[in-house]
Amino acid sequence: MIARGIELTNNFYLGLHKELLELFSQHNSIELKTLTVFQLYGFGNYDEEAANLKSFITEKTGKWINGKYLYNKKREIDAGHKTKVKIRRDYLTILITAAGYKGYNDYLQNSTYISADVREVEQAILEGSVQNENVLYYVGYYVEDRQYYIKSKFTIYQMKSASWEILYWEKDKEPTIYSYFGKCVxxxxxxxxxxxxxxDSSLNKECFVNLFYGNNMNNKPLLLGAYCGFGRSNNPVIGKIIFEEVVNAEAQNEKxxxxxxxxxxHHHLYSQRLEVDGILPHKDSDLSVSINRLEIINFLIGSYRGYYLDRNQYLIHITFHVINELGEIKLKINNTNFEGIGRLNKTENYLISEFNEKNQTSYSQFSLQVQPLEKDLFVSHMLVYTGGSVINGKGLLWKVNEKNSKGIPLTNEFYINKSDIDPQKVEKIEQYL
Incomplete structure (x- = not known):
């Protein structure tokens, strides 16, 4: 075996080539001598709608193949300089499948187009190669458009090359397979x-995959990585991917x-894909959901302090900061700190905060109503996970001057009694909460 393919005796390949040509001729009821080289192999100046070997192979296998590659291999053998020919592993599998066989061994044992001598030589090559071959088999997973759970076959050969076959179940019984073949660096x-x-892509598109394996590739049942390429709509895409190791090609095909x-x-990969829009903006403001975003954010920039009223009529202290015109936000509820970005909704009446609890993923939400209830008095809505507690409901916030904020002092107390705060604040809490 070699880095990018497998070595075959010339006679083995010629037998397979002849068998495919005869099957193609019978299938289309056409004489080969009536076709140009370009039309026969399906490259260069040829009619895509008319019969050609490339389309025949795709019809039989569901996989794309480069017609010029097949033509060049035939010419290489005809030149007579070598007794063996190198062919891509994935192409060999496609050609054998197109000829109606289950795999290499099935073809080797049952084809009538190769002689007993060729069969014996190929068997010896196979047995010698298998002992030394270093092939790793994986099943890959990623999620497309937040709903389609895509599986694929990822095979690494001697840490030098790889094939990637992505299965889309667009038909009831058989998947459409998009294939790539490339090098490992x-x-x-x-x-x-x-x-x-x-x-080397059936989609005629480039693609990159980066994998992290730690200190030893051979002892990792799962690999994590990222891909970068083009989606089926031809838009650039990137996303996370998981590769799960399996023992051999048979297990890979089954799984x-x-x-x-x-x-x-699925949970790990959900929403871990980004696709570039197919419509480009004419100016930077076209990228904004809100036309008046900058003006509104500048109005909201500042510090806020206030309270959430729980069902037992205790108050929980809240501090909230809109830091700058980028919409960077800090939120503190009791002793739990959050940081993130605020975005305006489409109707521009709420600043919706997207943030993470420091050092861990958070599913908390916090929004501030843009229109104040009164001067410097705002209502908020929240679903916040803090420690083992869930705070769900409305809060009341006063916009304050940090240098003069005696009305709502900072506190580390989890619960606060109404009697401990300014009576005017209590009046507003009872009015709005």
Whole structure:
């Protein structure tokens, strides 16, 4: 075996080539001598709608193949300089499948187009290669458009090359398979990068995959990575991907075709894909959901202090800061701190905060109504997870001058009695909460 493919004897390949041509001729009821080289193999100046070997192979296998590649391999053998020919592994599988066989061994044992001598030589090559071959088999997972759980076959050969076959179940019984073949490039001592060029892609598109494996590739049942390429609508996409190792090609084929969805993988990958819009903006403001965003954010910039009233009529202290015109936000409820970005909703009446609790993922939400209830008095809505508690409901916030904020002093107390704060504040709380 070699980095990008497999070595075959010339006679083995010629037998397979002849069998495919005869099957193609019979299938289309056409004489090969009536076709130009371009039309026969399907490249250059040819009629895509008319019969050609490339389309025939795609029809039989559901996989795209480069017609000029097949033509060049035939010419390479005809030149007579070598007794063996190198062919891409994925292409060999496609050609054998198109000829009606289950795999390499099935073809080797049952094809009538290769002689007993060729069969013996190929068997010896196979047995010698298998002992030394270093092939890693994975099933890949990613989520497309937040709903489609996509499975794929990712195979690494001798840490030098890789094939990636992505399955889309657009038909009832058989998937459409998009394939890539590319090279592996080590990145430091703990990661690998894979480059798939468009010439070796059934979609005629380039793609990159970066994988992290830590200190030892061979002892990792799961690999985490990211992909960068083009979606089916031809828009640039990036996203996270998981590769799960399997023992061999048979296990890989079986697992990738099941309808099983791993809920842990799905949860990890959900929303972890970005796709660039197909419509470009004419100016920077076209990228904004809100036309008046900058004006509104500048109005809201400042510090806020206030309270949430729980069902037992105790107050919980809140501090909120809109830091700058970028919409950067800080929120503190008791001793739990959040940081993030505030975005205006489409109707421009709420600043909706998206933030994470420091050092961990948070699903908390906090929004501030843009229109004040009174001068410097604002209402907020929240669903905040703080420690083991959930704070869900409305809060009342006063916009304050940090240098003169005696009305609502900072406190580390979890619960505050109404009797402990300014009576005027209590009056507003009872009025609005």
């Amino acid at each position: 080590p990145t430091g001592g703990s990661a690998l990068s894979f480059y798939f060029n468009k010439e 990738v075709r099941t309808d099983e969805i791993n809920p842990i993988f």
